[in-house]
Amino acid sequence: MPSPAPPTRFLPNDIFPSVDIGTCSSPLIKPSFGSTLQVPSQRLQGKVTSRPWSSVIYWKELHCVQPVGSGGFGSVYKAKYLGRTVALKKVKKCAKNELASRQSFWAELNAAHLRHRNIVRVIAATTCMPSDFGDESSIGAILMEYVGSRNLQQMIYGCAEETLEPGWWLSHSLDIARGLHFLHSHLIVHLDIKPANVLVSGEGVCKIADFGCSVQLESKRQASDVVPLSRAGGTYTHTAPELLKGEGVSAKSDIFSFGITLWQLMTREQPYAGDRQHVLYAVVAHHLRPKVEHQAAFQSEPGTLCKTLLSRCWAAQASTRFSAQELIVQLENLRTNIGLGKI
CATH class of the missing domain: 3.30.200.20 (Phosphorylase Kinase; domain 1)
Incomplete structure (x- = not known):
């Protein structure tokens, strides 16, 4: 069972009450309208x-x-x-x-x-x-x-005026990769990375949201090894094959989902068509992945360079995939190689 919260609690420095006001939902004092909040210790x-x-x-x-x-x-x-x-x-x-x-x-x-x-x-x-x-x-x-009302799903499929130039998708994918690197360095695996779960601020900054499927690992060793997952979650089109097979979770599971998301950023298309069960079987048994051949997005120099990156991101074996830190280096090098420079 999670342990009770300590008596000392505080809001972020930029949001705090000057006096003790309003209805207080304290984890230590049970009010008449609900149960107490038992907060796991960090x-x-x-x-x-x-x-x-x-x-x-x-x-x-x-x-x-x-x-x-x-x-x-x-x-x-x-x-x-x-x-x-x-x-x-x-x-x-x-x-x-x-x-x-x-x-x-x-x-x-x-x-x-x-x-x-x-x-x-x-x-x-x-x-x-x-x-x-x-x-x-x-x-x-x-x-x-409050980040804003836009997410990447809406920007990819609902905003025709958004041009899918390399600078655009590289900037957004780097934001996601940096967020993942930070999470993984703190032993958190998101397990539901997809465009709908990436919010975009008015300044164009991507922020990873919706941690309802996430898992907190207990050691740095688990961040690289596969460990059992006690519950299912995530979105089937973005779920790594080892999770579909019930083998367990690692930080590399998020990298697979990132690869599918990057492909969407580049192509403005849906990853798969057809029956859900057929897709699940094909991803696991036949290594089905979104198409890169004969796609306009992959005919340019940036697209050609990105093919190898994607193949590593959605490799069948988790150990073959980049880490989030390696992914950041690859994306920054890609920006440099096409003359955009680092950000």
Whole structure:
């Protein structure tokens, strides 16, 4: 069972209440409208670390809540919190699998203690919600930085005015690779990298979001070795073959998903066509991958250079794939080779 949160809790320096106001969903004091939030301790080199996020949401300071989108395990809203624009994600119970939805909520917090330019930042989270914000189907709420309303899925397939020039897809893919390198260096595997889970800020910065399928490894050795995965998740078109076979998870599983995402950035096409089960079987048994031959995106010099990179990213054997750090070097070299320079 996860351990209770320590009495010392704090918000990020740029978002904090000047006084103790509003309904407080404390993990140590059980309010009348919900259960307490039991927060797993975060450890770094064997020591428990302080969290740069809060297990308290001051609900009276949350205003102008507007729906942005919804998915299988929850809905996302744009809101104002203590004068700042934020995103509120309400995680709901899945009628078919309540355990999976609860696992998804806790997985969302795997990266909550991390701060990086290419990772969506968590501000606060709680399992206690007042009646005017939650209902019986709500498991909890997560308050995050508001990146914007665009994700890569929308930009690839819904914005015809976006030109898929090498500078565009290299910049975005480097952002994703840097976010993955940071996650993997902290022993976190995302397990659902795809365009829809990459938000794009108004400045064009990509930020990895939606950690509902993520896994926190326990040692650096596990970051390179395959370890058992106790639950299924992710999107089948982007899932590495070792996961489809039930063999286990490693950081290299994210690199496979990255390869599919990069291919989408370059081609503006869907990775596969046909029946889901047929695709799953073909990926595992016949090494089916998105087509690169006779694709216009791969006829140019950047595209030709990228063929080898993609073949390493989505190699059948996880050990053959690049690490995220190696991937960054490859992408930066590619930018240099086509005259764009490093960023």
